[in-house]
Amino acid sequence: MLRSCFFIYLMCWVGSDAEKKCPEFTDLSLGNALTGTDLKVQLLLYTRQNQNCSENLSEHNVTASSSLNTTKKTVFVIHGYRPTGSPPVWLNDIKELLLALEDFNLIIVDWNRGATTVIYPTAAHNTKKVACILKKRIDQMLADGASLDSIYMIGVSLGAHIAGFVGQMYNGKLGRITGLDPAGPLFTGKPPDERLDHTDAQFVDVIHTDIDAFGFRKPLGNIDFYPNGGADQPGCPQTIFSGSKYFKCDHQRSVYLFLSSLKRNCNITTYPCDSYSNFKKGKCANCEDFHPASCPVLGYYADLWKKQLRKKNPPETTAYLDTLEQEPYCMYNYFIEIITWNKSVRRGLIKIKITDYSGNTIDSHMKCEPTTFLQYRQASILVGFNQDFDKISRISLTFSTKSLIGPKYKLRIIRMRLRSITNPARLHLCRYDFVLPENIEVTFKPIPCQKKGITASEKEPLLT
Structure with a gap:
């Protein structure tokens, strides 16, 4: 009898829970x-x-x-x-x-x-x-x-x-x-x-x-x-x-x-x-x-x-x-600031890669517009990466005019500066007095930017 009552109670409880x-x-x-x-x-x-x-x-x-x-x-x-x-x-x-x-x-x-x-x-x-x-x-x-x-x-x-x-x-x-x-x-x-x-x-x-x-x-x-x-x-x-x-x-x-x-x-x-x-x-x-x-x-x-x-x-x-195409969507933004001493106006794209001290390398994901380079005028280029490096050991730059015919040009650079916009307190990195031949990647070790003068270490050989 008790078993029957318990069975009936259990069925009622299950039924009421199912209805909820x-x-x-x-x-x-x-x-x-x-x-x-x-x-x-x-x-x-x-x-x-x-x-x-x-x-x-x-x-x-x-x-x-x-x-x-x-x-x-x-x-x-x-x-x-x-x-x-x-x-x-x-x-x-x-x-x-x-x-x-x-x-x-x-x-x-x-x-x-x-x-x-x-x-x-x-x-x-x-x-x-x-x-x-x-x-x-x-x-x-x-x-x-x-x-x-x-x-x-x-x-x-x-x-x-x-x-x-x-x-x-x-x-x-x-x-x-x-x-x-x-x-x-x-x-x-x-x-x-x-x-x-x-x-x-x-x-x-x-x-x-x-x-x-x-x-x-x-x-x-x-x-x-x-x-x-x-x-x-x-x-x-x-x-x-x-x-x-x-x-x-x-x-x-x-x-x-x-x-x-x-x-x-x-x-x-x-x-x-x-x-x-x-x-x-x-x-x-x-x-x-x-x-x-x-x-x-x-x-x-x-x-x-x-x-x-x-x-x-x-x-x-x-x-x-600008965002990436998938999560987390964030870009880590930098400015590349370049001063050239070419007498003639140059116009083209700058492609950048950065490498950390562990050898990890990332390319910029941001679509940049062509930049006009005028003598002794600073050109600022906004770039973005899908991750951020606390410390950068190498920077690689490639200059291109996207021209299939005609002469190849060079950018003669007085100073290149890379500074983080996402983390503005981070150290600015520079390189002085070098040349970017068109369509040739140039890799170098950056140094902390100097307010005045150029030290000997700033003229270390480029790694091409």
Whole structure:
């Protein structure tokens, strides 16, 4: 008898546990996109206490949640247009990485019903409706003790504009908004109240990675980051024959750059500048020339730049950088500064390799533009490497005009200086009085730069 009762109890317990399901992000299909979906929003709450099983916040009483703590910071993650209906591939990563950093309320805003449609204008039209729904839920949180200062919204594509609309409803008093490649189509050319704007929160940072297609070209935030100029991202397909990746790779890169910043493998350093062209020409690598703060970093820790400025309303700034094609994306940047004494103007490319004392050698990964060398004028070339050496034992330079016909030229160099931009306190390395024949690699041992004069050691033989 006792055994029978225990068996019945066990079956009931297993059955009740099986019935308990974790709310999940809405998973739809291309069929749903073809027929269209009516807008429905659910807020999926994750915390460190329930990071593997979300809690669906009730639309009638958000603060009735057992997991929501309104005294903590609250982060909203808002996705964008979903033409196929599938959940964003990056959703689980951003949840795990954010909760690993801080103990806060993480709310995934699921508006897949409303974003899933082949008719993009329908999804774009729904953005203001989603914002109104979020406003009602946040009002409930505020009534239960939350503060606008502690609310941080991360919006992707159309989600960036949703965050902006919510911020407008609170007169820009939200703590922070991060826009990850805000959508361009149907928003470009619109006034500030019809899109994300720098007045929508106390701090608005934006990453632009697809300004020539699905992204928004012009600045929208207090600081706007343009990796690789904001258009074609390294490693992304260049032709339509690559399939769907051709359409979404550049647009999604903003998300993956943000995710990389959460992992803290390296700081993705950026440089305030008025254009990508001037950045590539090496005109903007000294951050103190623009603001009395260190170089801003892209991603989650971008707000440190605002704190360093110590200004309530940080200036509208554009910042540029080049990245690698895969994680951790960071480049370690250097300036090569060359003074020549050729009487005639020379124009060409400089290729550089550096070697450490263990014999490890790396090439520059940054695509450099041709440099013009004028007599007794310093030419500055910005280069980047995929790793950094604390101590450099050898430097190799190759000069090329890329000309297939005609005479070969030489660069007669008075001084070459290599200085780290990523680590500006590092020792500057120099070499004096040598020649670079075209298309011939010249290797030498650099020495610490001297302010005046040239010592005998500075004229050690070149290793060609």
